Ligand SMILES: [Zn+2]
């Protein structure tokens with residue numbers, strides 16, 4: 269087999285070893301943070317871990333852009349948010365009423381998801397930094413270089429900026445908006461600007477106190493310089509010709525005398541059949557919703573196994589079961605780099621997802637769940653962990669599972685048994701007798717018995733499968749029969765099948 273180098277190791281190998289590296293990620297918490305956004309932090313985290321594995325000193329940063337303005341009333345917001353458009357998402361109310369601010373509403377669950385995914389960055393809150401005066405020097409430099417920045421932006425991006433354009437937007441003291449106000453005067457020693465807002469207000473903003481912020485295209489390169497960022501993943505929208513990375517590269521060199529970071533451009537994650545995820549359009553599965561269903565290491569694996577430049581079409585239905593199966597396979601081998609970068613120390617061995625899908629639908633409650641699992645020979649000592657796994661599978665069944673994997677065990681012999689012919693019922697009785705004679709109660713033997721009996725009696729095995737499913741589920745299909753009957757338990761299975769056998773007498 270040829271040695272394939274994992275993409276994260278490729279990234280780590282592309283930068284010089286003999287310096288401290290800072291890998292930056294950043295997401296604006298202006299809407300639900302979805303699994304498309306997760307690619308940003310996971311790409312950064314894997315590059316960071318690959319650096320560390322090479323013995324390079326590295327740090328992972330997550331910058332929360334919580335000082336950004338609300339851009340519009342997104343589809344998931346009530347109309348009443350119209351009055352907040354233009355104001356900082358840190359200064360407007362949260363949609364549910366339980367968080368400190370709008371930004372916190374989306375950030376809090378996201379930060380907890382990062383922990384679950386074993387991503388432990390230094391978290392920087394943009395608004396706090398602006399308020400603390402962290403960027404005062406850099407804002408002054410941007411204001412002093414307004415003409416030069418403007419030339420770069422116009423030349424590289426091809427856009428024409430208004431005559432009174434400024435890289436700094438003050439927070440207007442009257443309308444409270446982060447406003448593209450006209451800057452009338454800059455007082456460097458007092459770190460203030462005089463401005464005239466479109467609302468008519470003329471005021472003074474102190475940029476050492478966070479009374480305004482740099483526009484995105486300048487804010488980004490400013491951060492590279494300030495924090496010493498050397499590697500940064502970002503979405504392909506920033507990577508287009510004349511886009512914010514292109515303008516940022518020039519601005520960081522000319523204004524801040526710093527090199528731009530090594531870029532890692534990533535593609536979108538789309539939801540099968542629903543298109544690329546965009547929080548502004550409401551087409552999302554949030555990271556937290558995903559973690560209700562997918563084990564965190566499998567979610568890491570989804571990102572680890574694809575190069576960043578490859579689009580991911582994620583199917584949370586049956587596609588998820590295949591993904592989990594694939595992960596279980598690589599984790600048994602335990603050697604691949606994809607697996608190493610996906611692993612989370614605290615996650616123990618799992619019960620196969622497909623089996624859990626059967627067991628949670630067979631068991632009436634948690635006690636039944638543990639009985640089923642014990643019957644199949646699983647170690648059930650890690651109670652909490654097993655309950656968490658069962659909880660994820662139940663949520664998957666509720667939200668994403670296709671109908672063909674769902675079933676419910678009927679309390680009584682279903683009326684549909686009457687559909688079976690006398691011959692079918694006799695065959696079923698032969699299979700029942702086989703089960704009665706069987707040593708032990710194992711999935712494989714139960715399953716193979718169907719073929720053995722079918723051969724002896726001279727019928728298609730399908731007839732036995734259908735008759736058994738009908739007897740328990742009132743439908744012709746069901747989960748893999750061996751696991752299913754094993755999970756139900758010997759006595760309940762024999763009881764029901766004997767009852768069915770009486771029908772043919
Ligand atoms: Zn809230």
Ligand SMILES: [Zn+2]
Nearest residue numbers: 440443465467
């Ligand atoms: Zn104003």
